[in-house]
Amino acid sequence: MTAGLADGPGLQTLSAGATVLLKRLDALLEGWGTGSGAAPMIMPPLLPVAALSRLDVYDNFPHQALVVSTLDLTLHQPGVQHEQFMPGALEPALFGLPSAACFAVYLHHEGRALPDGTTVTVLGRCFRSEEHYDGLRRLLGFHMREIVALGSHEFTQEHLRGFEERITALADALGLTMRKEAATDPFYDRGGQRALLQRLSPVKHEFIVDDLAIASLNVHRNFFGERCGITLDTTGQAAHTSCAAFGLERWLSVLYARYGSWEAATEAVEKAAVALGAADRTGGAER
Amino acid sequence: MTAGLADGPGLQTLSAGATVLLKRLDALLEGWGTGSGAAPMIMPPLLPVAALSRLDVYDNFPHQALVVSTLDLTLHQPGVQHEQFMPGALEPALFGLPSAACFAVYLHHEGRALPDGTTVTVLGRCFRSEEHYDGLRRLLGFHMREIVALGSHEFTQEHLRGFEERITALADALGLTMRKEAATDPFYDRGGQRALLQRLSPVKHEFIVDDLAIASLNVHRNFFGERCGITLDTTGQAAHTSCAAFGLERWLSVLYARYGSWEAATEAVEKAAVALGAADRTGGAER
Numbered sequence A, B: 001m002t003a004g005l006a007d008g009p010g011l012q013t014l015s016a017g018a019t020v021l022l023k024r025l026d027a028l029l030e031g032w033g034t035g036s037g038a039a040p041m042i043m044p045p046l047l048p049v050a051a052l053s054r055l056d057v058y059d060n061f062p063h064q065a066l067v068v069s070t071l072d073l074t075l076h077q078p079g080v081q082h083e084q085f086m087p088g089a090l091e092p093a094l095f096g097l098p099s100a101a102c103f104a105v106y107l108h109h110e111g112r113a114l115p116d117g118t119t120v121t122v123l124g125r126c127f128r129s130e131e132h133y134d135g136l137r138r139l140l141g142f143h144m145r146e147i148v149a150l151g152s153h154e155f156t157q158e159h160l161r162g163f164e165e166r167i168t169a170l171a172d173a174l175g176l177t178m179r180k181e182a183a184t185d186p187f188y189d190r191g192g193q194r195a196l197l198q199r200l201s202p203v204k205h206e207f208i209v210d211d212l213a214i215a216s217l218n219v220h221r222n223f224f225g226e227r228c229g230i231t232l233d234t235t236g237q238a239a240h241t242s243c244a245a246f247g248l249e250r251w252l253s254v255l256y257a258r259y260g261s262w263e264a265a266t267e268a269v270e271k272a273a274v275a276l277g278a279a280d281r282t283g284g285a286e287r
Helices: A016-035 A049-054 A103-108 A153-174 A192-200 A223-228 A248-259 A262-281 B016-035 B049-054 B103-108 B153-173 B192-200 B223-228 B248-259 B262-281
Strands: A039-041 A066-070 A118-127 A141-151 A179-183 A204-209 A212-219 A240-247 B039-041 B066-070 B118-127 B141-151 B179-183 B204-209 B212-221 B240-247
Touching: A016 A039, A016 A118, A016 A141, A016 A153, A016 A248, A016 A262, A016 B039, A039 B016, A103 A118, A103 A141, A103 A223, A141 A153, A141 A248, A153 A204, A153 A212, A153 A240, A153 A262, A212 A248, A223 A240, A240 A248, A248 A262, B016 B039, B016 B118, B016 B141, B016 B153, B016 B248, B016 B262, B103 B118, B103 B141, B103 B223, B141 B153, B141 B248, B153 B204, B153 B212, B153 B240, B153 B262, B212 B223, B212 B248, B223 B240, B240 B248, B248 B262
Parallel strands: A039 A118, B039 B118
Antiparallel strands: A066 B066, A118 A141, A141 A240, A179 A204, A204 A212, A212 A240, B118 B141, B141 B240, B179 B204, B204 B212, B212 B240
16 A cells, blocks of 8 residues: 555554554553543643643653644745745744643643542553654654553552553463563653662663563652642642553554454454453452 | 643643543444445544645645644753744744644545545544634634545535435434534635635535534535545546534534533433434435
């Protein structure tokens, strides 16, 4: 199948088979969230530059950042084929495209006092400018399903333990050979104190199939709680947060490689969902 | 509920109740597409400026256009709170945010010879810069479900007739008072010939509840077929296209007004889906 004008480096159209698989897989992951009490939410597709800046996004990932402008209509030439718009033809950029789905969750809860044990699940389209792109493995725009925990330090740790069990069980059920690795997170790279903490206690673990990280578990401690003024309603202290994140196109990539067709991969995910659901009901996984 | 930093004019977070309703409604609309043979697809979330320009987007909707840039890293200041990025801090904008979900469908099919009767259904996040925003009624970023027909003129007309029946039946089942109105489409506003054609034969009809257009049926004749070099495999002529389009947040807005809660509205959509499905099976609607 030839790629049309809509497809290019970093941008891919998903066929009917890939679309059905993505939706089936996402339903399973969302169900993990809602089944354990997470509120399913849909977050704004753009976020204010000012809000993302408050989360250090433009300090930590300036090379990956994508921002959004309207056109300066006083300079706009109609009737011309535009290959690009030069900076001088743009208005100031007030909005950014999110690079992770959970940023909007912290920003939405700004200034709130939450009960311990709050969880939210979101599917976001995320955007990262990269030096090179690689099929479904590395995209400019991709889907990220996240299940986010907000509460006490203990709760956010327990959240990740539960998701590590689920991710491991799903990979087993799907016949994927997966390994877990500690990774570095740029949110904690800056400054000696944070870098030291990270070496002592990793804040990000990735689950890797064929050198591709398809899921991650992330500890943010009270970073987002402090930046967004989110507190625990019991103590008034800044909430801790953690999240389990799944790059859906990467799952599609490894599932296609494993099963050889979208249809066979979808069938495997459906069987895994049934098997894991049965294990869940007999106490085989955290409720 | 107070709005956090993620929410602002034109950008809204959907609560759990609204999220469940949006997904339920979208499943019904997607099912109309797939049930009559449409391929469900997921299109790239950004499109090249050059591709959108070829569709006259920047001539017809320059005031609504939103384009995407990376940062000029030679000028980037770390450790600063950014409220916006000035044009001089941006690289040229190579990508645009789509203002309609179907553009990517035509661009994806560029240069292909298609069988008559091709249909595709997509859910896209669409973006339009507006003078003012209004809750879920007028957003900077919103969800659009489309069912797109590509083929002969006759087929694209029949597609719209079938969807007019479905839209009317759904509004009836949901107890929504809806009217149909001819509307103008900027794709045909330019030039005497197109404007004349449009007066003789409207190319856009909107379905309106409480002064809000919640769905539209659009005739494009061979405009996108010609621009994208999409041909009919039988004749080699430029394909005609048409689409049925649904602004999902607008449906949420009218359903909430009608039913008073997200839960009651979701229940009404579920009942309508069952009733319309039964009518469909007994031949009450086009297959």
